Amino acid sequence: MKRHVALNVNGEEYEIEMEPNRLLLYALRDDIGLTGTKEGCSIGVCGACSVIVGGRLVSSCLTLAVACRGKEITTIEGLARDGRLHPLQQAFLEYGGFQCGICTPGQIIAAKALLDSNPHPTEEEIKEWMSGNLCRCTGYYKIFESIMAVVQGKVRVEDQRAREHREARIQSLGVYKSES
Amino acid sequence: MVKFEYFEPNSLEEACALLKEHGEDARLIAGGTALIIMMRQRLLNPRVVISLADIPDFDFIRFDAKDGLRIGAGARHRDIELAPVVQEHYPLLYETFRKVAQPRIRNMGTIGGNLVQGDPLTDPGASLIALDAKITLRNAGGHRVIPVENFFVDYYQTDLQPGEILTEIHVPPSLPGLAWAHIKFLPRSQEDFATVGVALTMRLNGDRCQDIRLAFNSVAPIIMRAKRAEEILRRQKVDDDRVGKMAEVASTEVDPMDDNRGSAEYKRELVRVLVRRAVKQALERSATGKQGAKQASAPA
Amino acid sequence: MAKAQEFSVVGQRVVRVEGYDKVTGEARYVADVRLPGMLFGKILRSPFPHARILNIDTSKAEKVRGVKAVVTAEDTVKRPWGAFFADQYPLSVGKVRYIGEEVAAVAAIDPDTAEEALDLIEVEYEELPAVFDAEQAMQEGAPLIHDNKPRNTAMTIDVERGDIQKAFTESDLTVEDTFESIPQWHCAIETIGSVAEYAPSGKYTIYMNTQTLFMARYRIAAALGVRETDVRVIQSAVGGGFGGKSCDDNNAMVAAILARKTGKPVKTINSREDEFLAGSRPRVNMKISVKMGFKKDGKIRAKQLRIIADNGAYSGKAPAITGVAALRHDTCYKYSDVKTQAYLVYTNKIPTGAFRGFGNPSAEWAVEQAIDQAAHELGIDPAEIARVNAAEPGYVSPHGNRVTSCELRQCIDRVEKMMEWKKKRAEKKPRIGLGLACTVHVSGKRHFGDYDGGSATIKINEDGKALILCGEGEVGQGAATAMCQIAAEELGIPMEDVEISQADTDLTTFCLGAFGSRVTYVGGNAVKDAATKAKQQILAMASEMLEARADDLVIEHGKVYVRGAEAKAVTVADVARARLFRRGGSPIVASGSFDADSVLPDETRYGNESGAYNFACQAAEVGVDTETGQVKVLKYVAASDCGTVINPIGAEGQVEGSVAQGLGYALIEGLRMEEGRPINPNFSDYRVPSMRDMPDLAHAFARSYEPTGPFGAKGLGELGMDPTAAVISNAIFDAVGVRVKTLPITPEKVLQALKEKVK
Missing domain, CATH: 3.30.365.10 (Aldehyde oxidase/xanthine dehydrogenase, molybdopterin binding domain)
Structure with a gap:
């Protein structure tokens, strides 16, 4: 029987009518429209569907949405704030920690969960933790480097609004003005 | 996945009552890591799912020097791994739980859920057997306590009776200086189920083995204790010859099957090798841990 | 330069x-595409490896609430399609030839409803004898999979250049052995999927995660019996391809058939099990017998190959892949006299196909081990034997491949340096060994007609x-x-x-x-x-x-x-x-x-398959546990000649990812098949390497400039995966003196080989 479930995702409340068998993965992707969380293996192995629920990293493909009521849910869409990428996002960009990108939201969310609880993990701790997130493109070297870059404070988060300024400047270069 | 009615009882009594009411149609859910997979694959199609998430204090981890360690069935693998009392008093459990799957699954899966699933490939059961742990099973009428080693009946079958809920795991007081080893042999990816899992505890008195418990996962339809093998070493001097013999007996006692991780024959071979390595590790640990060595040599 | x-x-x-x-x-990946009114498609797959379809009753499935269409071959033009040989249908016509083949499909308002309806489609089969081993399938009297392919042979290659008999006679050393490779699945984290729309004007629009849009359009149009421009293919973000998304499967065709029948957009996304059973076409497994003749100084004098390649039930790219396995390596080293016979054989299993390396990893798994064996027998450093034979600019292979830029020797030098090869060899430790292998790859390939x-x-x-x-x-x-x-x-x-x-x-x-x-x-x-x-x-x-x-x-x-x-x-x-x-x-x-200034190979397979050739050398240091057979890769090095590196981040990533897949191929991957059925087709049983499995890796790019390339660049994407399995096997041989001749090199096989060595 359908019921109303309120989910708090990335700080926003969503009231969704769902069957109790609705998986968190599908609630996020199909009911809320946050498609950054991906489905890879459907059995909790690959980590593409990783999200943080109540401070814990979980597989949303094996989690009932109804069991997440009242808990803070963080997905990849919740990381960038005020035009700034999360340092991990910035690091993955700069250090090439992705190729096809399908596992990337899960990798970044997993890395965030690690650094939230352990801001200075050892190399071994990173490898052990991240081994739950499969990637078929990178061989993991650049994912590892990206995370290490954040751990070592090498990443400067750029204000993405600078981009808008540049575009605005281009827009004001002339021709449209003379036409009007 | 089949549609189901979903209950979230607030007490064990209520959960037991629901279980009694719905009988075979009902399934309990805790971490969900195993149940959801089976439901998604339509191997299980329960009409009723009873969540244990709202039962208060169902995930406790408590230690008392006299009583030992008590773990609520709802405790997650990750919490057991990180519990200071586990790390301090039960290094074997710490070593075992930190190797289960990966942190994300350890964050989800509960110890109770793991045991009732009866999956012979999983790690915790063997170490709990090696530590002579017991479990409490409750139903609407009362409860019973049985050793973990008697709980596993057959492939994915346990002694859990209809209407019962596994509520608690009890590990006896830790013996200081207990020699122990845990080997999870992963020949493919480090991110895999064990091809062979070995858990060993030994009480030593000098070079003699006062008592021993040897358990395996992934080498039989059940997580099993190798009692015949233990007898080779129990109350005997620990030397290469006897350890070799014990390993040999253990390799005949297990009942592995061919799968993607190796042939039955190979797994037997590994049991021979890994039992010897486990004893070696346990002895080394016992010799290097000063206090452990001292206590172990004290009269039992 | x-x-x-x-x-x-x-x-x-x-x-x-x-x-x-x-x-x-x-x-935006294909699974993220949502269109108004979109339905969800699911595919009913054959449970039998070989069976005649006597009847399909879809009436019960059609009655399920929410089901909008059930389709079978009767809803198609029953026209076969295929990259090289048109031998497969979007939905089975008359017969199924492997477990997983598409028999019927359902479009419904949600995936669960579609799945429920699948269970209600009643198919009456008459089981036929099946054959799963390529060598058995070639025998007289084996069950015939395609009526027009006697002895189940899809294709034969028989090429001799020079005088092979004389060359062997003139050789100082001959080595001979047989090696088997396995099907390897791509395991892109994103499965194959499509969203198809059909407009009453007759136009299909298909969002799909394909690597090859226009080839996909060509094949889809052929399968649907329409003109190419009646199909518009729009590429979504693609979550990993590696060859597996080059449209040799039926996912998009089925989505299009359902879209036409329902008049609604239909999304078909493979489940992980679908993907293993009938999605991306796994690497062609081959049995390769290699015989090579060498002079005392290590120079290759003769090479003879006999390849039996497992096509699976239908031909995707396997014909071209078999050709690569048969001939490509002759561009890596300076060869004069070569002979190669290859047979591509149908079996009742998932069709095999393109996977990064495209025949090279299988062939090099055999040939590079034979060369390594010769080095050991001649007492020559394996790096040296590679160096004396290495191709160089101006080299023309016996099959006509013309090498313009080539820095293979530089790659070997850099690998030696990065690995501290000479020092480690001099200080050889027990149960630790070094291995090396080289490869050549193309930068594009002229094989779809005379155009590259x-x-x-x-x-x-x-x-x-x-x-x-x-x-x-x-x-x-x-x-x-x-x-x-x-x-x-x-x-x-x-x-x-x-x-x-x-x-x-x-x-x-x-x-x-x-x-x-x-x-x-x-x-x-x-x-x-x-x-x-x-x-x-x-x-x-x-x-x-x-x-x-x-x-x-x-x-x-x-x-x-x-x-x-x-x-x-x-x-x-x-x-x-x-x-x-x-x-x-x-x-x-x-x-x-x-x-490209390449030449379409003629009927004797003489030509110049690519405009530029890329080269690499890789080496590994491994340790072997002789009690359990477990192999640990201690260090891996890779040097690649891809001409100018356009984007170092991307180029490094290609090598790193290739090595990971190569190590998976060498040591970890593979799925047990029983009677044509993959056992446990999921990520729990089919493991790919995780972060913890990756060894210390060093890589380098040769200083190189390809005159015909854009700013001197040539290809790189597959190079890193080609030699890896041979590298590992050669290193194991150096460590403990045994060779495992079938992939993957499991510890069990290593242990077995060690026991046999003692005997």
């Missing part, structure tokens, strides 16, 4: 053009930004970024002023797509050609504006000026606007194309 330093954008570590979307979760070209269009927008319209597509390998760099370099504008379109068969011109390590080389050359032509238009206009000869103008950082008079400059944006906003104005737009 031009150097990377001469370039301003090429050779820079640039951030991926689609990177922002990928790290924020905004990138590409095309692109560049338009300069009135704000000065260039937009590349190109149909090669981005599958995660970084092609889009490399193309933008090439365009920026040629146009003289900053990287951030270049964009690239989504690949779309209606909007971009014909491209073969991402396979054969061709996109940077072929597509890059096409983009460069378009940029050159656009630049001419910029210069012509700027010459009017600056009142200077076009020849005297320079474009740099988006500004056009007279050489030596930088102060008086106009921006590319100024030029674009000036050209457009005037009487009779026109936008700056140019189309470029490139067709």
